[in-house]
Amino acid sequence: PMITSFALTTPRFTPNQDGVSDRVGISVVVLKEAEVSAYLLDTSGRRYAIAEREGVRRLEGEQGFRREFDYEGGVDINAEPPPDGTYTLIVEAQDAVGQRVRRAELLTIAQGGKPYAEIVGQPVGPDVVFMVRPYEERFASSAEQPGDLVEPPASDSDFNFTEIVVPVGDLLVFSLVVENYGASPIRTSGPPPGTVYQQTQLAAALGQFDQPGVWRVGLQCQTSSDSFPWRWALGDASTLTSELDPATGNTYLYLPPGERVVVWGAVRMTEYVPTFNPQTCYAGLIHEGVNISVRNAVAGARSIRLQTTDAVGSFNVSP
Structure with a gap:
C-alpha cells in the first residue's frame, strides 16, 4: 500500500488551548485501501496514538485515498499532552494481505499543558x-x-x-x-x-x-x-x-x-x-x-x- 503523500500542517505546535497552533493536522494519501495509523514516538520508544478523523475520502481524478488525522495532545479531553520536545511522527499503512509501509517526520511540542x-x-x-x-x-x-x-x-x-x-x-x-x-x-x-x-x-x-x-x-x-x-x-x-x-x-x-x-x-x-x-x-x-x-x-x-x-x-x- 504505497503512501504517495504525507504532510503536516505545522512542524511545531503548542497544545495548551490558547487558540494559537494548538493542533497539528496530518494528511496521508495511500494508493489503495489500507489500514492506516499514526502515532508519536519518543526517544525511549513510547508511543502516543493519534486519532483519525472519521471518513476515508477517495480522490477524484487520481488514484488513491486520503486519510486525515488531527492531534491536539489530548488537552481537549482534559489529558496532559506529551512532554515538550521533538518526536518522530510515524504513519503506517497495511493492506489486506499484511504488506506494510511507513513514513516519518519530526514534530516538536512546545509550551504544552492543560491551562488552569x-x-x-x-x-x-x-x-x-x-x-x-x-x-x-x-x-x-x-x-x-x-x-x-x-x-x-x-x-x-x-x-x-x-x-x-x-x-x-x-x-x-x-x-x-x-x-x-x-x-x-x-x-x-x-x-x-x-x-x-x-x-x-x-x-x-x-x-x-x-x-x-x-x-x-x-x-x-x-x-x-x-x-x-x-x-x-x-x-x-x-x-x-x-x-x-x-x-x-x-x-x-x-x-x-x-x-x-x-x-x-x-x-x-x-x-x-x-x-x-x-x-x-x-x-x-x-x-x-x-x-x-x-x-x-x-x-x-x-x-x-x-x-x-x-x-x-x-x-x-x-x-
Missing part, C-alpha cells in the same frame, strides 16, 4: 470588590477612540459584603485577582483593565471580539442580555509577557504560570428595570471557545440596587 486559572478567593473580605463612583465623559470608549481608564477600588470601605447602591448613570467599579495556577501560560486580549463600558455596550462595540483560546474576566448582571457582556483582559503589555508567533507574525499576550494579576473595570449603569431592582451582579473568568469552569462562573455575587430620582421611576439615562 481561577479568580482567587480572598481570606478576608469579598472575592470581588465593588464600589461606586461618578461617571465622567472622559471614560467614554468606542472601537475608534478608547476612553480614560478608571482607577481600581482602593478604600478600606469598599472591602465589604453589603448591598451596593448605584445612582442611575454612575459607575459600578469592580476589582478581583486572577491566578494562573497551571504549568502553561494563558493567553489574553483586550480591552485592558480599567476600561469603562456603557451598560448597553458589548465588548464587540470596543473592537474586541471573542477569540478562541483567550482568557478574559467578565461581568454579568441579571438584566444582561448576553453572557458576560462586559469583558477585560488579564493585564496589558506592561504587565504581561509578549510572544511572537513565527507562523503568523502576530504578537500575543500571556500570563505566565504561577503569576497573579489584579483585574478591574467599570460599567456605567444606565438601564433601570423596576422588576429587577435590586439585581445580582457577579464576575466570571471565561476561557473563550473552551468553557467557563464551575469555580469561575459566579464569583463575588452582590446585590446591586439602582437609585433613581423618580420614586416610581422607569426611565433610562442615555449614554
Whole structure:
C-alpha cells in the first residue's frame, strides 16, 4: 500500500488551548485501501496514538485515498499532552494481505499543558470588590477612540459584603485577582483593565471580539442580555509577557504560570428595570471557545440596587 503523500500542517505546535497552533493536522494519501495509523514516538520508544478523523475520502481524478488525522495532545479531553520536545511522527499503512509501509517526520511540542486559572478567593473580605463612583465623559470608549481608564477600588470601605447602591448613570467599579495556577501560560486580549463600558455596550462595540483560546474576566448582571457582556483582559503589555508567533507574525499576550494579576473595570449603569431592582451582579473568568469552569462562573455575587430620582421611576439615562 504505497503512501504517495504525507504532510503536516505545522512542524511545531503548542497544545495548551490558547487558540494559537494548538493542533497539528496530518494528511496521508495511500494508493489503495489500507489500514492506516499514526502515532508519536519518543526517544525511549513510547508511543502516543493519534486519532483519525472519521471518513476515508477517495480522490477524484487520481488514484488513491486520503486519510486525515488531527492531534491536539489530548488537552481537549482534559489529558496532559506529551512532554515538550521533538518526536518522530510515524504513519503506517497495511493492506489486506499484511504488506506494510511507513513514513516519518519530526514534530516538536512546545509550551504544552492543560491551562488552569481561577479568580482567587480572598481570606478576608469579598472575592470581588465593588464600589461606586461618578461617571465622567472622559471614560467614554468606542472601537475608534478608547476612553480614560478608571482607577481600581482602593478604600478600606469598599472591602465589604453589603448591598451596593448605584445612582442611575454612575459607575459600578469592580476589582478581583486572577491566578494562573497551571504549568502553561494563558493567553489574553483586550480591552485592558480599567476600561469603562456603557451598560448597553458589548465588548464587540470596543473592537474586541471573542477569540478562541483567550482568557478574559467578565461581568454579568441579571438584566444582561448576553453572557458576560462586559469583558477585560488579564493585564496589558506592561504587565504581561509578549510572544511572537513565527507562523503568523502576530504578537500575543500571556500570563505566565504561577503569576497573579489584579483585574478591574467599570460599567456605567444606565438601564433601570423596576422588576429587577435590586439585581445580582457577579464576575466570571471565561476561557473563550473552551468553557467557563464551575469555580469561575459566579464569583463575588452582590446585590446591586439602582437609585433613581423618580420614586416610581422607569426611565433610562442615555449614554
